[in-house]
Amino acid sequence: MASRNDLPPGKDIADMRCSGALTIARAGSTARELEGLSQGGTIDLSGVERMDTVGAWLIHRTQRDRDAKVVGANPDVQALLDQVAANDHPVLVRPDQRPAPTRALEELGAATYDIGRTLMGLLGFFGATLIGFGNVIRRPKRFRINAVVQAFDSVGVRALAIIGLMSFLIGVVIGQQGAVQLAQFGAESYTINLIGRITVRELGPLMTAIMVAGRSGSAFAAQIGTMKITEEIDAMRTIGVSPIEALVVPRVLAAVLMMPLLAFFAMLTGIIGGGIFCWLSLKIPPASYAMRISEVVPVRDLYVGLIKSPVFGFIIALGGCFQGMLVKGNSEEVGRRTTNAVVQSIFMVIVLDAMFAVFFSSIGWL
Template sequence: MKDPTVVDALTIETRGGTLVVSLRGPWTLQTVLAVDGPARALADRPAEAVTVDATSVSRLDSAGAWVIQRTVAQFRRRGVPVAMVGLDEGLQAILDKAAEYDPSAEVAPAPTSSWLDFLERLGRHTLEGLHTGRNLLGLLGVVVVAAGRIVGRPTRLRGTAVVAQIEATGVTALPIVGLLCFLVGVVLAYMGALQLTRFGAANLTVNLVGISVLREIGILLTAIIVAGRSGSAFAAQIGTMKVNQEIDALETMGMSVIDVLVLPRVIALIIVLPALTVFADVAGIAGGAMVCLFQLDMSVGQFLAQLSAGVTIWSFVTGLIKAPVFALAIALVGCHSGLGVSGSAESVGRQTTRAVVESIFLVIILNAIFAVAFAKIGI
């Protein structure tokens, strides 16, 4: 007896106690959209046995194979034996590889509370952060070992690569570092002068600019600029080399990626960042001096006298101490992100962005740690 519920690709007949399901034509995504309803309704049909006749199936894709698997699984869960007949050997391979129907799977994810979603994201990002921190510590250890080998054999150091990185990360960064720090010094002095003049303490603007620039603004702003320029460049350069399989070629030739790519960048940035910090300090104080000379009618001698009286050598040294640590952090994060590229252009962009965000975040965290430590020891 033929079932009245028939579509072109699916015919349902009952022969005795056996339900015969005949499949015809191409069973692709377009066909599945038409037969999905009748196929789902088969689960409620009474039957002692089921025969799926696929002799007339001409084509099969993953969507069609999944619907067939789902239909078969529905009957077998009820204990009804199912026999598949007539399917071409090549199409049978597609059916065998199709994911089996999971009755517990939801069509849409179950609704959850926003609070649980927040906790889940927080936990996932925390674990990712800890994993990244562990990898950075591992890379730091490898770099320290490589640097120790160079101390024993200085000829292993690639001097040309170090000089090239010094030029790329330091010399070319001078204009942007000097301009931004000069403008920040101008703004800092101008805003400070507006407030301090109200209390008759306009001369303390010099102290404000000197201490702020030398202790915090100079090194912090320089480190952020270097992280944006050089940290991203390290990630992009090494990541592109990994995509182009140049790193695999280096390893095939027996060359160490750490010695060739990572160590020259680390050494160059450790040399460059303190020098850039001194340049940034000078530019920032020059910006503050310009405001004091024109806004507060100070002479150059008065400005220098007030600066030497209000700012100690430790204000300059504390900023300079941070520079090598920040440089090491930026270089490690940039190189780690570049080595973490998975092999596609999209991954290069993602890891480059990640290098900038992580290095700036790490610089700010380290700066806060330094501030607390210097306050504890009275510097």
């Protein structure tokens, strides 16, 4: 509480001595008494036994507004006053709007910085994953085969239905659109060439990778992210279990092994969908369609599709696990990281597919 010399009513005082506890419990009376301090007065805090943030703010506000001088504060009280003063910054309710070009450049710079930081983090995570694989190879007894089997079920078996349906419909769409365009030149029979080569070489592996990224990559990020929030990963480290070996390696291994099988399944269903369209619409018998497919689709196209698939699977699983490991804070972060995992995985898959196209073209595998 504050004490002051007796003065006539309406007169401000030049010196004020505070004593006891300046806490939130006495904020109202303290504020009223401090209002009576004259401009340039002195506040003596030598009698203050305890002060909280509210009391410190009242003293600081009086010192700031009335240009008062504070004396007699003990080290603890003075440290609290200094902290309050250091955090007393004016805040604009509506910040000044910067010019649009400046904001655009700032956003571009921030996005570029985030991309670079993410790539560096992903590169480091890639190295940690390789070390995890090395540890598993050196000490195979630590490897959890059950985790790989569960990942096989999640990545492969449960994805067959959606990948099969998607590939079948894509085969039908390619056949229909190709037949419409080729009919202008009287070359409907070449629809088979279009269906076979584009399905085996490109769309089979690529669409499978996109579906796996949206389905399994997001699941990896959500699962590991939830474990981060519930501190299960910290508990694993406490008992000496490496999260990379226990969580990341099985998922990456499952994705790498299952992607070629899923891509081959997508190729078959896409060709079957295109064949049914050719049979019903173009009146091409299934036997003739199968024979023509074997003639126009070279084996190297199959090799191209199967070579790309495990690389896509590795990137998808690595990106999903990496984003899951970055989760911290609350459940909202899980959703954000899951979205990032899907977007980044699909982006990297498309970039890698373009790089593969240039590479195979340069070595003559057209």
